[in-house]
Amino acid sequence: MNKPLRRIAIFCGLLTLALLVRTNWLQFVQADDLKEDPQNRRVAIQRYAQPRGNIVVDGKPVTGSTEVAGSDFKYKRTYKNGELWSPITGFASQRIGANQLEKLYDPVLTGDDDRLFFNRTIDMLTGKPKKGGNVVTTLNRKAQKAAFDGLGDKKGAVAAINPKTGAILALANKPSYDPSVFAGNSDKDAKAFQNLEKKKDPDDPMLNRALRQTYPPGSTFKVVTAAAGLESGDYDIDSKTDSEDPYRLPQSTTDLGNEGNNPACKNASVRVALQWSCNTVFAKMSNELGNKKMMEEAEKFGFNRDQDDNAQDTPVRPAPSVYPKDNRPQNAMAGIGQASNRATPLQMAMVTAAIANDGKLMKPYMVDQLVAPNLNVIDQTKPKELSQPVSPENAQKLQSAMETVVEKGTGTSGKISGVTVGGKTGTAQHGENNKDNPYAWFISYAKTDDGSPVAVAVVVESSDTLRSDIAGGKLAAPIAKSVMEAVLDGKK
Amino acid sequence: MSSNLTNTGSNTTVSSGGLPSRRNTELAMLVFAVIVPVFAYANVGLAMDDKLPSGMLGYGAGLALLAAVGHLVVRRYAPYADPLLLPLATLLNGLGLVLIWRLDQSERLQTRAESLFGQFTPDAPKQLMYSAIGLALFVAILMVIKDHRILQRYTYISMAVGLVLLIMPMFFPPVNGARIWVNIGPINLQPGEFVKIILAIFFAGYLMVKRDALALASRRFMGLYLPRGRDLGPILVVWALSLMILVFETDLGTSLLFFGLFVVMLYVATERTSWIVFGLLLSAGGAAVVATFEPHVQDRVQAWLHPFAKETMAQSDQIAQSLWAFGSGGVLGSGWGQGNSDLIGFAANSDFILATVGEEMGLTGMMAILIIYGLIVERGIRVSLAARDPFGKLLAVGLSSAFGLQVFVVAGGVMGLIPLTGMTMPFLAAGGSSVLANWALIGILLRISDTARRPAPSPAPSTDAEMTQVVRPS
Secondary structure, eight states: OHHHHHHHHHHHHHHHHHHHHHHHIIIIISHHHHHHOTTSHHHHHHHTSSOOOOEEETTEESEEEEEOTTOSSOEEEEETTHHHHHHHHOOEETTTEEOHHHHHTHHHHHTOOGGGHHHHHHHHHTTOOOOOOEEEEOOOHHHHHHHHHHHTTSOEEEEEEOTTTOBEEEEEEESOOOGGGGOSSSHHHHHHHHHHSTTTOTTOTTSOHHHHOOBOOGGGGHHHHHHHHHHHTSOOTTSBOOOOSSEEOTTSOOEEOOGGGOGGGTTOBHHHHHHTTOHHHHHHHHHHHHHHHHHHHHHHTTOSOOTTOOTTOSSSOOOOOBOOOOOHHHHHHHTTTOTTOBBOHHHHHHHHHHHHTTTOEEOOBOEEEEEOTTSOEEEEOOOOEEEOOSOHHHHHHHHHHHHHHHHHSTTGGGOOTTSEEEEEEEEEOOSGGGOSOOEEEEEEEEEETTEEEEEEEEEEOOOSSOGGGOOHHHHTHHHHHHHHHHHHHHHO | OOOOOOOOSSOOSSOOSOOOOOHHHHHHHHHHHHHHHHHHHHHHHHHHHSSOOTTHHHHHHHHHHHHHHHHHHHHHHOTTSOTTHHHHHHHHHHHHHHHHHHHHTOHHHHHHHHHHHSSOOOSHHHHHHHHHHHHHHHHHHHHHOSSGGGGGGGHHHHHHHHHHHHHGGGGSOOBTTBOOOEEETTEEEOHHHHHHHHHHHHHHHHHHHHHHHHHHSEEEETTEEEEOHHHHHHHHHHHHHHHHHHHHHOOHHHHHHHHHHHHHHHHHHHOOHHHHHHHHHHHHHHHHHHHHHOHHHHHHHHHHHOTTSHHHHHHOOHHHHHHHHHHHHTTTOSOTTOSOGGGGOTTTTTTTHHHHHHHHHHHHHHHHHHHHHHHHHHHHHHHHHHOSSHHHHHHHHHHHHHHHHHHHHHHHHHTTSSOOOSOOOTTTSSOHHHHHHHHHHHHHHHHHHHHHHSOOOOSSOOGGGTTOOOOOOO
């Protein structure tokens, strides 16, 4: 019987060998795949095992971390004044995941970034827990607060940029949300998130209006049309435009008039047309320049970007603004910011900033530095020029016209004593046959001796105010003014 | 301890020369088998609470006492027994206790038990009690059964008892999809654990008698010796029985174990490869047929093939959790008490206990544990090789290969090598039936090995060899 016994011994040895091979396969060959499988809860446990790095505004964090009792996800995110800062931070929820800066800089914030390898190794060797790095933003605390408070209970958004660098100074939304309420992993957090979703809350508080919502820009777009006109060489800032009032749209029987039938609009110069926001002049100008030239100019300002084009990543990617390819009557209407013309508040802030920066458009950005836990700077954003939509001379002409708007035109409520301010109002109609309340716009910049430190775009969505009251100058301009003042105060 | 025996040359087939009893080797290894789990116990406490566990002294003393009793009884009643089996079993039992205690500390499992059953009861104290009872059974076997050949008398009684135990779970409600439990009042038994020993006794007794008929009366066909139709009877009966277990008790593991056990013993008894071929064909065919209509088996196969698929996870994420635990352990493991293998939830400290070894002790620990199991099996087969009587040979190889198959089926299932079946890891896993049955198994193996290595009785004493005396205990 011993021969089969020896064979059985070998067989049992092979069974053991199979198990040994399998355990080597699992724990050596496949170990990393299994260990890092996103479905493996250990990945999340590890991730929340230490406090997360912070997002910093003006040297102080706007985020924090707190220990959660009774959960294997030890630390959860907290936000200081979450509603104010959520358009920048986004959220980091154990249950839902993350977005915006929280997501894009997740490796830095958790400490897993390759650039933190040295810190991590030192911490590991000295037995200290892993630490996350910080994300330092370009935001201006006072400007952000002015924007947020200025919007009050009204729906809308504010975007403010430093024209010289493209650094974003304010990015405010109303309504907004506090990402703290769903930062954890409980069912309560899931419920809180659901309640904020558009399905439950039609006001859509989690929509980042300043970056991701496009509106018809209305009359604020006239500065782009004016820029196209000046750049074409066919128009100058103070020469008459030979335009009738009312203006009959091309290939159409529709007559376009002006707000309050302002007599100054007839045959007005570009400056006067901007001053009184004359539809007739700019619709005619857009028509004479043609759809192609209008599109080209708008694109130089940043319109018509591809969905997946990363040129304007702040690093959060804004929704693309659109100047449409269209027929002549629609193109004429697009020239005054109506028809299918759509822009984000950030886009209009970029238009303003480019003009204020003597025609040079800087890439907008909101992250200044990435800082290691030991305060070493591991990344520093350098301002980058995107394009030159207008020549310096034309830009200065446009500036002087926009300053006229604030000095003695529709935008007087944006005036700041002792400071040069240029601006443009807008009242964009929307809804079928204009039955919805219009959007009130205001774009403006302030100028000091060494150039312009701030350009801002404000949009206030439909409010209960009477239609006649909703002109951008009345609703939006005071908000822009307080944001500019906040930035200027900081400069002093 | 050893007897100095002069070989007179009359019994040349079996060496009766002065074999050392090797009890001192066993004692030395038992010291390690106690110290290693005690250190592990301390390690868990330090890792989880930053202090030595309060029960450490009691635990260490308890394990040492079990080992000491085991050793003394072997020294007294089976002095020539294999020196490795007792230390290896003690080591596994000790590590199992630590693993169960470590999982008792898991907040996740505590919360889980509270939400499911209203309260949480730690398993480690129970397991310590079962270990004591198991060792008592081991002691009883060595004391009562002076010679394993006594068991041969109970061949057909074993068959009857084995069949009853096998069929019993059919009359009790299934637990988690498999009918492997017998619940009588407060006692919950897994008869399958005991049946493997009882059936091994039956098979050994039966095959010892029938082996010649099975081996010799056969026709040669294409290089294989085909058994006669009437000799196929027993194998078909066992095959049908294991299929019935599979169908009515939905217990893949047990049916595989019994059929495998029978085929191995048949092969050893008859020395005919054809039995293996038949066995494999029958089991593969049977399993394939059952799988076509038994949803429980299909689910297990699907879960094995696609452990991370959405459908599988929706039913149970056990295998996925187990694989993640192994992978996350890597080469060196997270260290005692620092893993998350408790995410497995149900059966984390029984069927899936190996995942905790894998995560917390890593590849290194897994290889060590698997080699310990492999050593037990190979020592068991070594006992079989050394045994002098066919019944002892068959019984030893049957018990060892049943143990080996069970380890393979459980470990392979937990590691995703083969479909998962509901069986426990011998000695490591929490569960009274398993601990008792496996201590009994080790006891019987020790008894056979003692008989095998015991110096042979001397030939009829002759007057001129008065000095030659067999020194036999008891």
